[in-house]
Amino acid sequence: MGNCLGSSSVKSPLHVTPSSPGPYNTSKTSSNSTSTTNTGRLSTLSTSTFNPSSGSGSGLDDSLCLEGRILEAPNLRIFTFAELRSATKNFKPDTILGEGGFGRVYKGWVDEKTLNPTRSGAGMVIAVKKLNPESLQGLEEWQSEVHFLGRLSHPNLVRLLGYCWEDKDLLLVYEFMPKGSLENHLFRRGEPLSWDLRIKIATGAARGLVFLHTSERQVIYRDFKASNILLDSNYNAKLSDFGLAKLGPTGSNSHVTTRVMGTYGYAAPEYVATGHLYVKSDVYGFGVVLLEMLSGQRALDPNRPSDQLSLVDWAKPFLSDRRKLVRLMDPRLEGKYPSKAAVEAANLTLNCLASEPKNRPSMKEVVEKLEQIEGMKGARSRDIREAAARDRGHSRVSAIGRSPRIPKNYNAGSATRVRGTNRR
DSSP states (O other): OOBOOOOOSSOOTTOOOOSSOGGGBOOOOOTTSOOEEEOGGGOOOOGGGGOBOOSTTTSOOHHHHTTOEEOSSOEEEEOOHHHHHHHTTTTOGGGEEEEOSSEEEEEEEEOTTTOOBOOTTSSEEEEEEEEOTTOSOOHHHHHHHHHHHTTEEOTTBOOEEEEEEETTEEEEEEEOOTTOBHHHHHHSSSSOOOHHHHHHHHHHHHHHHHHHHTBSSOEEOOOOOGGGEEEOTTOOEEEOOOTTOEEOOOTTOSOEEOOOEEETTTSOHHHHHHOEEOTTHHHHHHHHHHHHHHHOOOSBOTTSOGGGSBHHHHHHHHHTOTTTGGGTSOGGGTTOSOHHHHHHHHHHHHHHTOSSGGGSOOHHHHHHHHHHHHTOOSOOTHHHHHHHHHOOOOSOOOOSSOOOOOOTTOOGGGTBEEEOOOOO
16 A cells, blocks of 8 residues: 555545444454355445436446446455464465555465365465554555445456454455556566557556546545556456545535645645645546556656656656657567557547646546557557657757656655645
8 A cells, every 4th residue: 555654634434443343353263164244334334425426427437337336335254363364374475465555465365155264276366465563554544445445346446355353453355466566567577568458457447447436426546556556367457455545525526625645756736735636636647657658667766867757747748749759658669559549648648647637538538548549550650760760859858747746755666655734
């Protein structure tokens, strides 16, 4: 979940903070027992909270969200700590899949039908996220994850299988995503993602956001970034980590006001500046990730020259000029992409990064454009390269519409989250 440097001070109905584990606590039972439980007590949400809206522009779109559904209450397995310790071989170091601000994620094995722990290598693989007691995150984000992922079901959202809360131990159990995160594929050594796979992943992640944005009480994801997009064995994208998710505005309100949280480089400028969180604040984050996918560069990288620290600031002039676009494109693609598709993707990225939320497209519009881009074939990038060769103006262009100011001590490897105060 990254390093959380603050907590939301505006409570949504999702947040419950009991003085003791209460209904979350589980008695220590034999690992042979089946403890699949409907955790209705965990949720304070009414049935209508996520109902599709009948209003224009916010109803669920059948073509995009047909397979998605909203449960009346979370239906999750309540695991004992002993069960998860057994499933992960006592949380052995060789089962660690990754680590973030919340804690470490371990690989485990359970029976596919009963979800009881099995021996290593047998049964269904799971991912177990275990809270680090010293984490700046904790109960509130853990609860948010359970409340949202426990009720929202869609092919482009990671499936939460269950949880454990015993004493100070907080754990979450997810389906295993064998291809890991988009971040790893973009920025670590290995076989680079092809153009077609990049667009496929972008489209899948966008569909996940459409599903969140088109319920009556819109869900604002608030932490859209490459490390939160996980990939299954077929490179289908699924959104993970709902610790910062928040219910959207109600009535005639255009935004919700909350403490600024998110990740530097991805958080929308209006949110960082005012604490006003819009549904289209997620669209800005999507634009940043799409830019990373086009360029193969991180949103923020202190190892780049100072005028290139912020990818958004540096890249905007390249996105808006097709003759310069080739100099922005990821060299690991080796020019293997349709030139027209690259130009359309660049234009879409630029639209998503608009300074004003009202000028950004909806995620439904983003999906429609990405589907058009997916279908584009024809000339590869040679014509773009030839146009760029004719353009000899290689001087760096000053950034326009600057993204939020970055702290001097920013470390790209720390996944530092934005911290701010309440804005009214």
